[in-house]
Amino acid sequence: MMLKKVCNIRSACILSMRKLSTDVQPALLNNDVKQQKNPLDYPDYFQVHNIFTVKDLFNARVHYGHKEGSLNDNMRPYLYGSRLGHLIFDLNITAEHLRKALNFTAHIAYRGGIICFFNRNSLNAHIVEKTAKECGEYAHTRFWRGGIFTNANYQFGAVTRLPDLCIFLNTQNNILTQHTAVRDSAKMLIPTIGIVDTNCDPNLITYPVPGNDDTPVAIELYCKLFKEAISRGKAERMKFSQENS
Template sequence: MGKVEVKDLLDAGVHFGHLTRKWDPNMAPYIYMERNGIHIINLYKTAAKIEETSQALHKIAASGKKILFVATKKQAKDIVAEKAGAVNMPYITERWPGGMLTNFVTIRKAVKKMAAIDRMKKDGTFNSLSKKERLQVDRQRAKLEKNLGSISDMTRLPGALFVVDIKREHIAIKEAQKLNIPIFAMVDTNSDPRQVDYLIPSNDDASKSIDKILSLVTSAINDGLTERKSEKAGNKKPETPKAEAKVAPVEAAATQEEE
């Protein structure tokens, strides 16, 4: 991932915070100044935080764990679906299903139900149902798809959460905290940064700003996935015959000491 340019962040309007009266005092270290009653975010701090966040997300992706993206606000939904989808990460953009993390087993059951309906359609069982039953099944499938479609591949709890607007997604934040799942988030001047593990102080309302930040973090995730792929490919080297693999005990001790 290349260096984060402050100018790019400025062009995307990442620096516009909320009205000063709506601020959360815990965001003070990330605020540069006040202009026309609005807090302006210090973009040098934002750039540093993006780099820190990106490194951590890179590691999580390289370890093979999933990062669940959460953004249900109108201006973030499509961007998140597109960016997270592009790097094969699960996302919630409709409504946070209560218990999504704390009651993961139940959520998995709903996802399995979706898969079962798909099987019925494939093997012809679906066609043997009455018209009314087919309609009910279709409706159920559509509802499940809307709420859980993007997480159908998530067979275990995510390694991290990435949230846009922690005030709005407070239920998701609480569940992740309960389970000690690391939380990454775009945090605006009206939110409490202490609720997350990795924050990116930024404008979480404008689609241009959301797009910019998400492009940067998903690019880091993509690098992590690429690294994982090449490591996997590298591990498939032919094994060395056992006899060659043995190092004389004295040499082995010496090399260990050098390390």
């Protein structure tokens, strides 16, 4: 009788242990999946699509281009039309390109890449420099000396790490000539994001974003959006490090 009672208790313990293991195992598996989640498997892992709307672009005057006579033929696919002699961007196309650029920026920040902002418009230089400082990244808003990327080791007298991403808030040195760093980045295979106005050439830009590159309110919006994308990427990187430490 005593032996039968012990066997029953043992059987009950085994059943309860099996039930416990089946309950815990899915949780452990789910935890492993969560820790091993790869951002590259998701089209918008950092949810950058909800940072802005087309109305935000319109309110920031992103749709305003230059006069018709200054149009670069490569910018025709991004246009909605013209009004009173000034070209108008299609903001639906701009929003699509901008979201791709923000997503790429967040991935670079997530992987600990170096990001450098560029701007040659003295009116907006302070905004760009302030944004880069707040992001913990870098900015260059002065004259660009040729060879900084293509001959960096000689220029700085040491082995130099180049940026992992260059963000151009405007891609022109002036109305007629392109920023030299756009060409240098292409030569060194550095990915680039560029706000390209109607007088710009988007061919050498990895992620061209058609839009106004002059108006301060538009530049402020771009800076705000890129700052948020970088912040989201770095926050996810920190979260991943804490979970795996």
